[in-house]
Amino acid sequence: MILMSNETLKDAVLTVNSENINYPISNILNTSLKRLSQTIAGTTTMTIVFDAGAAVTVNSINIAAHNISSGVTTLDFQGNATDAWGAPSVDEDLTGLWNTGIISSQFTGGSYRYWRLNIIDAGNTDTFISLGRVSGCDALTSPALSPDVSRSYKSDTEKVRSNAGNSFGNIYPKYRTISIQWKKLTAANVAALETFFDQVDSSIPFFVFFDETDLDFTIYATIDGDGIHTAYLRKSTFQKGALAFIEEL
Numbered sequence: 001m002i003l004m005s006n007e008t009l010k011d012a013v014l015t016v017n018s019e020n021i022n023y024p025i026s027n028i029l030n031t032s033l034k035r036l037s038q039t040i041a042g043t044t045t046m047t048i049v050f051d052a053g054a055a056v057t058v059n060s061i062n063i064a065a066h067n068i069s070s071g072v073t074t075l076d077f078q079g080n081a082t083d084a085w086g087a088p089s090v091d092e093d094l095t096g097l098w099n100t101g102i103i104s105s106q107f108t109g110g111s112y113r114y115w116r117l118n119i120i121d122a123g124n125t126d127t128f129i130s131l132g133r134v135s136g137c138d139a140l141t142s143p144a145l146s147p148d149v150s151r152s153y154k155s156d157t158e159k160v161r162s163n164a165g166n167s168f169g170n171i172y173p174k175y176r177t178i179s180i181q182w183k184k185l186t187a188a189n190v191a192a193l194e195t196f197f198d199q200v201d202s203s204i205p206f207f208v209f210f211d212e213t214d215l216d217f218t219i220y221a222t223i224d225g226d227g228i229h230t231a232y233l234r235k236s237t238f239q240k241g242a243l244a245f246i247e248e249l
Helices: 025-029 187-200
Strands: 002-004 013-016 045-064 074-080 090-093 103-120 133-137 150-155 158-161 167-170 174-185 206-209 218-223 229-232 240-248
Touching: 002 045, 013 025, 025 133, 045 206, 045 218, 090 103, 103 206, 174 187, 187 218, 187 240
Parallel strands: none
Antiparallel strands: 002 206, 013 045, 045 103, 045 133, 074 090, 074 103, 150 174, 158 167, 174 240, 206 218, 218 240, 229 240
C-alpha cells in the first residue's frame, strides 16, 4: 500500500499557459475535487510549472476530477533543477495510465525545484482541459497489509419513516469505508504511520494506492474515526500491529 500524504508541491508557485479566470490554476491545489481549473475554450493543451522555491522530493503524481480524453497524445510529468524542459532529469509518460477516475503514477522521482505537468489533448471534445486536483507527493510505501482487509459501502442519507410506513429522506452521496490492518510492525514502521497521521489528521484528504490486496486502485480518502490504533502483539518477533479506517471521498 502506498500512502500519498506528504504533498511536497502543495505550496508551489504555479504558472500555466492558459487559464479561464473563472477556474484559476490555483484550484488544482485545493483539496476539494469540485474546485476546477480550466484552460480557455478552444485550448486543449495545458502546461503547468510548479516552482517549489527549493528542491523537493516527488515520487508520485495523482490527477483527479479531470476531463482528459482517452486519446490524449501527451501526458508527461517532469522534474528539473531549472525551468528548462529540453531534457528534464525526471520525465514520466502517463499516457498509458489514463483512466476516467484518478490518473496515478509512482516512480523513482528525485529532488528538484521545478516540476511540470504537460498535457496535449487535441481530440478533447470539450475543447478545453479541466483538472480538479493535482497532487505531487513524497509517497510512503507502508508495510505489508494483513490479508483480512474489509470494505463497507455506506451512505449518509437521512431516512425518515412515516406513520403510514413510507420511507423518505434527504439523499446524500454513498462512499466506501475500508478497514486496514498491519501486523508485525517494527518501531520504525509505527513511527512512519504516525508521521502519516500527523500530516493528514482526520480531515485532510490524501491519495492511497492498494497494491497488496484486491483493492488495486487509487482512491482519494480521509481517515475515518479517531486515528490509527496500535497494539503490542504477544509472542511476536516484532513489536506492534496497527489498525486504521479510511473513508473514500
